Amino acid sequence: MKRSLYRLLMEAAAVLAVLIIFGIPMLFVITNAGKTSTEAARSTIGLSETPQYWSNITEVLKAANYMLPRAFYNSTLITVLSILLLIGAASMAGFILARRSGRPISVINFFVMAGLMLPPSIVPTIWVLRLLGLYKTIHGIVFIEAALNFPFAALLYRGYMGAIPKELDEASFVDGCTGLQLFFKVIFPLLKPISVTVAILSSINIFNDFVNPLYFLPGAKNATVQLTLYNFISMYFSQWNLLFADILLISIPPLIFFILFNKKIVSGMVAGAVKG
Amino acid sequence: MTKSMTKMYSFWFFLPAGLLYIIFFLVPTFLSFFFSLTIWTLTDWHFTGLDNFRIFLTEPSLSIGFKNSLLYATGTSLLKIIVGFLLAAFLTMKLKTRGFLRSMIFFPNILSPIAVGYIFSSLMHPSKGVINTFLGFIGISGPDWLGDPGMALFSVILVDFWKGVGVAMVILIAGIQAIPAQYYEAVKIDGGNPLHRLRFITLPLSRSSINSVIMLAFIGGIRTFELIWVMTKGGPGFTTDLIASIIYKQFQGGFYGIATAGNVILLIVVSAIAMPMYKLLTRKEIDV
Numbered sequence: 001m002k003r004s005l006y007r008l009l010m011e012a013a014a015v016l017a018v019l020i021i022f023g024i025p026m027l028f029v030i031t032n033a034g035k036t037s038t039e040a041a042r043s044t045i046g047l048s049e050t051p052q053y054w055s056n057i058t059e060v061l062k063a064a065n066y067m068l069p070r071a072f073y074n075s076t077l078i079t080v081l082s083i084l085l086l087i088g089a090a091s092m093a094g095f096i097l098a099r100r101s102g103r104p105i106s107v108i109n110f111f112v113m114a115g116l117m118l119p120p121s122i123v124p125t126i127w128v129l130r131l132l133g134l135y136k137t138i139h140g141i142v143f144i145e146a147a148l149n150f151p152f153a154a155l156l157y158r159g160y161m162g163a164i165p166k167e168l169d170e171a172s173f174v175d176g177c178t179g180l181q182l183f184f185k186v187i188f189p190l191l192k193p194i195s196v197t198v199a200i201l202s203s204i205n206i207f208n209d210f211v212n213p214l215y216f217l218p219g220a221k222n223a224t225v226q227l228t229l230y231n232f233i234s235m236y237f238s239q240w241n242l243l244f245a246d247i248l249l250i251s252i253p254p255l256i257f258f259i260l261f262n263k264k265i266v267s268g269m270v271a272g273a274v275k276g
Numbered sequence: 277m278t279k280s281m282t283k284m285y286s287f288w289f290f291l292p293a294g295l296l297y298i299i300f301f302l303v304p305t306f307l308s309f310f311f312s313l314t315i316w317t318l319t320d321w322h323f324t325g326l327d328n329f330r331i332f333l334t335e336p337s338l339s340i341g342f343k344n345s346l347l348y349a350t351g352t353s354l355l356k357i358i359v360g361f362l363l364a365a366f367l368t369m370k371l372k373t374r375g376f377l378r379s380m381i382f383f384p385n386i387l388s389p390i391a392v393g394y395i396f397s398s399l400m401h402p403s404k405g406v407i408n409t410f411l412g413f414i415g416i417s418g419p420d421w422l423g424d425p426g427m428a429l430f431s432v433i434l435v436d437f438w439k440g441v442g443v444a445m446v447i448l449i450a451g452i453q454a455i456p457a458q459y460y461e462a463v464k465i466d467g468g469n470p471l472h473r474l475r476f477i478t479l480p481l482s483r484s485s486i487n488s489v490i491m492l493a494f495i496g497g498i499r500t501f502e503l504i505w506v507m508t509k510g511g512p513g514f515t516t517d518l519i520a521s522i523i524y525k526q527f528q529g530g531f532y533g534i535a536t537a538g539n540v541i542l543l544i545v546v547s548a549i550a551m552p553m554y555k556l557l558t559r560k561e562i563d564v
Contacts, residue, residue: 011371011372011373014366014371014373014377015373015376015377018377018380018381019380021438022380022381022383022384022438023380024406025384025395025396025399025438026383028395028398028399028406029395032398041404042404043398043399043401043404043405043406044406044409045406085292085296088292089292089293089296090293092289092290092292092293093289093290093293093294095285095289096285096286096287096289096290099285100282100285104287108290111297111302114547115297115301117495117546117547117550118305118543118546118547119499119520119539119542119543119546120301120304120305121304121305121307121308121536121539121540121543122523122527122535122536122539123308123311123316123318123527123532123535123536123539124303124304124305124307124308124311124536124539125300125304126318127304127307127311127318128299128300128303128304128307130318132299143296143299143300144300146296146300147296147297147299147300147301148300148301150293150296150297150301154293169281169284170281172284173280173281173284177284178284179283179284179285179286179289182284183289204386207388208386208387208388208389210388210389210390210502211501211502214524215527226388226390229388229390229391229394230390230506233394240398243394244395247391247394247395250388250391251387251388251391254386254387254388255386257386258383258386262379265386266382266446269443269446269447270446270447270450273443273447273485273488273489273492274447274450274451274484274485274488
């Protein structure tokens with residue numbers, strides 16, 4: 001009895017601590033996004049006396065000639081295109097990495113593992129992009145995001161292939177399938193769960209990416225959502241309410257993903273970390 | 277039969293990924309070794325030997341990045357592994373609010389780093405910020421988190437820890453849950469207390485996930501850029517500059533050769549740490 005009371009108290013203390021440490025920063029964003037600029041300047045946690053979410057949000061959306069709606073469009077386009085490319089390329093690579101062995105495969109594995117850890121080289125990448133006429137273009141950043149997310153995705157696919165029995169390949173072979181038919185008609189549909197995981201994790205990654213657009217997609221016209229936050233800071237510096245409204249808006253897409261796919265996000269990250 | 281079956285696993289399947297990865301990752305990486313040895317304007321270059329590296333490692337405003345990045349990586353990974361492990365051990369117990377607590381702690385990880393940076397810049401304001409207001413209530417006069425040169429790097433490390441401890445926690449939870457229950461029962465039969473269980477079963481048997489967390493956190497820490505750039509821009513002075521923020525500053529200044537030398541240094545540091553760690557990690561797993 002005494003022991004269970006002790007446990008209950010400990011749990012209550014944990015809940016309180018977590019609410020303070022992790023809840024307050026989020027609450028702070030939510031309440032401040034609805035304040036007037038003078039209220040927000042006081043930077044307290046409390047709710048505004050006259051919440052004005054709508055006018056703050058419309059002001060942020062209209063700012064700099066509707067930069068944020070354009071940025072949402074750009075970020076969504078970049079995210080969707082790079083994920084399609086990533087899933088196509090990484091699933092095929094993961095299929096072969098799992099099914100073949102030998103010297104060439106260990107060399108390829110080594111390079112994939114290296115890509116998981118090594119930082120990309122910034123200026124030489126710009127040099128390559130310029131050479132191909134892709135610098136400061138949406139296409140360019142799509143290729144970059146797909147390439148940089150490739151090692152993690154390939155690893156997840158390779159790991160998941162272990163759960164797909166080789167007997168299926170044999171049966172397809174006996175039925176006269178070619179490699180392409182085997183992959184697209186049999187294997188790829190079975191990879192769907194891990195494709196979903198790759199899509200979710202990478203889309204959060206790419207949507208939240210700041211460094212790559214900063215280097216490879218500069219210029220206000222092509223701004224991504226993370227860059228608008230960065231570009232607006234000088235404009236908003238005395239208007240924290242608008243900055244927080246912007247933060248609130250750009251955090252909604254990942255938040256929706258988190259609510260819908262919490263389990264998949266966690267299991268995907270664990271699988272990637274443990275196998276990497 | 278098997279011989280002709282390998283034909284189905286054609287190397288052509290690597291073509292799309294190979295092109296993408298070679299052109300946009302491997303080629304720039306190999307080029308960086310060359311261009312780091314030059315004065316470079318993107319259209320023109322001339323060779324200067326190891327000058328860029330010498331500048332990067334001896335110029336005090338640049339070499340501080342090297343020291344700070346190591347400090348940052350060590351600090352964040354230590355915090356994440358210690359607190360992450362305790363959280364994981366606690367949140368694998370039978371608790372009513374277990375799911376809620378896990379989600380709350382994991383949640384900051386899906387926020388964008390620059391949003392987190394701006395939120396904490398405001399919370400850490402020396403006079404008006406929520407943190408110091410709260411500390412004032414309980415009679416502590418809080419520090420100037422981001423303005424004090426001795427404090428600023430540590431403050432950003434704390435924010436990085438806040439954002440990333442959830443990932444460490446979920447990886448360790450998975451590791452702990454994979455430990456067979458018999459081991460715990462054995463300790464119970466031998467009369468061990470919960471602390472014994474933690475020390476002699478949980479800790480040693482989740483070793484491989486502990487290694488993964490350390491490696492991820494360390495490499496992430498040494499490469500990090502966003503939080504520092506948003507919260508301090510390397511300041512006050514150069515006191516919180518990291519390798520990655522110096523690369524960006526040199527890039528902005530048009531010193532592409534020096535920026536690339538910084539990249540090569542980062543690459544060497546990461547490989548020097550990651551390769552032995554990776555070998556150690558894979559060997560340990562074979563033992564078990």
